[in-house]
Amino acid sequence: MIRSRPPALTERIEALTDARRLADGVLPDSDLAAVDAVLARAHTRRALSAAHTVVGFFGATGSGKSSLFNAVAGAPIARAAATRPTTSRPLAAVWGGPDSDALLDWLDVQDRHVLREDIGDGGLILLDLPDFDSTHREHREVVERMAAMVDVLVWVLDPQKYADLAVHRGFLRPLASHGPVMLAVLNQADRLPERELPGVLGSLEDLLRRDGLPGMEVLATSAATGTGVDALRTRIRAVVTARTAAVTRLESDVVRAARTLERAGQGTGDAAGDVRGREPGTGRGPAVGRSERTRLSRGLSEAANVETVARASGRSWRKQAGRHTGWPVTRWIGSLGPDPLRRLNLHRRTADPAVNRTSLPRANAAQDAMIDGAVRDYLQAAGAGMPEPWQRELRADVRRRQEELPDALDRAIAGTDLGAGRTAWWWPLVSVVQWLALAAALVGVAWLLVLAALAWFQLPVPPTPRVEGWPVPTLLILGGVLIGVLLGGLLSVVNGLAAAARTRRSRRRLRAAVDDVAQRLIAAPAERFCARYADFAVAVQRARA
Known part of the structure; x- marks a missing residue:
């Protein structure tokens, strides 16, 4: 009638205690109360006469x-x-x-x-x-x-x-x-x-x-x-x-309580085999597929207007480059209109995300749907193999944090270093060349005007120096204008390429910031919860083995 005393009753009780703690807030209170009663009886009975x-x-x-x-x-x-x-x-x-x-x-x-x-x-x-x-x-x-x-x-x-x-x-x-x-x-x-x-x-x-x-x-x-x-x-x-009956009775109580947790968890009896890709006790969660993680990041990036900000960063760079390296006669045109980053309140070189916010538009319905779909797919992949009560609590746990996403994404964008206000080292050199070219052209114009005025007043006109038959004033005008226009056109292409590079760099940094938010608010909580379930499953296995 009575089995020999199991060698690890204490370990079983500890395992049931761990399983009960891990199941708190997930499984029904009535089932947890039944387990609490078993643990209380076990501790009391073991303290009394053996x-x-x-x-x-x-x-x-x-x-x-x-x-x-x-x-x-x-x-x-x-x-x-x-x-x-x-x-x-x-x-x-x-x-x-x-x-x-x-x-x-x-x-x-x-x-x-x-x-x-x-x-x-x-x-x-x-x-x-x-x-x-x-x-x-x-x-x-x-x-x-x-x-x-x-x-x-x-x-x-x-x-x-x-x-x-x-x-x-x-x-x-x-x-x-x-x-x-x-x-x-x-x-x-x-x-x-x-x-x-x-x-x-x-x-x-x-x-x-x-x-x-x-x-x-x-x-x-x-x-x-x-x-x-x-x-x-x-x-x-x-x-x-x-003298084994008391211990055997307690062991039976622990097994029954562990099975109560199994039934409440809807099929966690073979839980250790259901926790694929998880390492119990390590705090490591599931190996979610790259496609789910990519879609999550893409959805959050869309909602955070990453592409809009990245392009604004490139346009801001090009606008600044034009003001510094364009032909002085026309560069004022590039100064018209506000800086694209300033319009988004991202013009500060070192923005403090704790106090600074962007002026980006709120995510629309389509973007919200993309976020919901990406989070749902991620949670479905993360919770694969878990019973429904645990999947349901996983969704609820992450959904509570999902409410923080809009503000967290805005802070992440505001805190990303987009290089606002930075200049290239060669811009001053080009600007000096441009101004020298313009000065040469202006000298040539002034020279010709002086010669024309002397002729108008029928005063002696000094001979004009020539180079290869070309008057020097004319060469100064043609050379200054030609150098300014050609250099401005060439630098426009260079600045366009640099702006594209700035756009790509900003996009990478913004996506990395969004990934950090996704990891902190979605992925990490999901992984912790899945690791919690893995530990629960193993604890149940130990308690009822």
């Missing part, structure tokens, strides 16, 4: 439970304690009195009878309990409480009601994991013809198999004739001597 084994007699009205209790105890304790035909409160027969009081106080058993007979190497508390089919609600409550607390449960059945659903559906099936600490007794066997007894016992064993208790031991007894009483007493003494 020398005593608590054996409870459970039975229906008329099963002869109290008479059998007296027969096993060897004294008319039940009749001496009550004049009523049914037991209304627990009654204890105690062997090995020292250290039993605290255990009986925890069981809330007030009627105690200490017997001097030696029961074996250890103490025994034998309980006669109220009938579980009593019409009094308080009686059933006592039975249910004791069924969760005693070390060994002896179910006293009679030939007329041994198949009663009240005991099978209400107690035996829910306690199927406690088979090692339960014993079925077919009492009042003397009422059956001898030839019918094997058939009734076989029928009872078949019912127990259907209840999930194929190995549960069955004895036939008669308190009236004494048949089987010695065998029952011997089995109880063996349990007391072994």
Whole structure:
């Protein structure tokens, strides 16, 4: 009836404690409360007397439970304690009195009878309990409480009601994991013809198999004739001597509680095999596919107007370059209109994202839909293999953070270094050349004007120097204008290429900033939650192994 003491009960309880902690807020409160009750009972029972084994007699009205209790105890304790035909409160027969009081106080058993007979190497508390089919609600409550607390449960059945659903559906099936600490007794066997007894016992064993208790031991007894009483007493003494019942009962409670978490989690019994790509206990989550991560980043980048800002950065660069390197005669045209980055409130070289915000437009409905789709696909991939309650909580956990996305993305854009206000080292050199070319042209124009004025006033006109037949003033004008125009056109192409490079660089930096937001608000929380589930699954496995 009793298995040998498991070597790692403490580890099982610790595993169940971990599983309960990890399931907090995910699984139903009622299931978590049931696990809490098991853990509380386990800690309390282990702190009380380990020398005593608590054996409870459970039975229906008329099963002869109290008479059998007296027969096993060897004294008319039940009749001496009550004049009523049914037991209304627990009654204890105690062997090995020292250290039993605290255990009986925890069981809330007030009627105690200490017997001097030696029961074996250890103490025994034998309980006669109220009938579980009593019409009094308080009686059933006592039975249910004791069924969760005693070390060994002896179910006293009679030939007329041994198949009663009240005991099978209400107690035996829910306690199927406690088979090692339960014993079925077919009492009042003397009422059956001898030839019918094997058939009734076989029928009872078949019912127990259907209840999930194929190995549960069955004895036939008669308190009236004494048949089987010695065998029952011997089995109880063996349990007391072994001193393993309390530990085995706690182990069964832990297994049952772990299975409660399994059922609440909808199929986490093989959880360790369901957590593909996860490393329990490492805090590492799932290996989400690159396509889901790319789509998430793309959706957030679209919502954050990354492309708009990147192009504005390129145009801002080109506008500044034109003002510094364009032909001085026409470069003022490029100064018309505000700087593209200034229009977006991104013109500061070192913006503080804590106080600075962009002037970008709010994401429209299409962009919001893209974000929702990207986050949904990412969470679906992250939660693959997890049961529905965990997937549901994963979505809720990340969705709460998703509300922070718009503001976080705006701060990320505002805090990205776009090189606003920076200039190229060669711009001043080009500007000097441009101004020198313009100055040469202006000198040539002034020279010609002076010559024209002298001729107009019919004053002596000095000879004009020539180079290869070309007047020097004319060469100055043509050279200055030609150098300015050609240099301005060439630099326009160069500045365009540099602006395109600036656009690409800004795009990379902006996307990296968006990726950081995606990692912080979406990916990292999802990975932590998936790692939490992986740890939960392994803890359940350890608790119920």
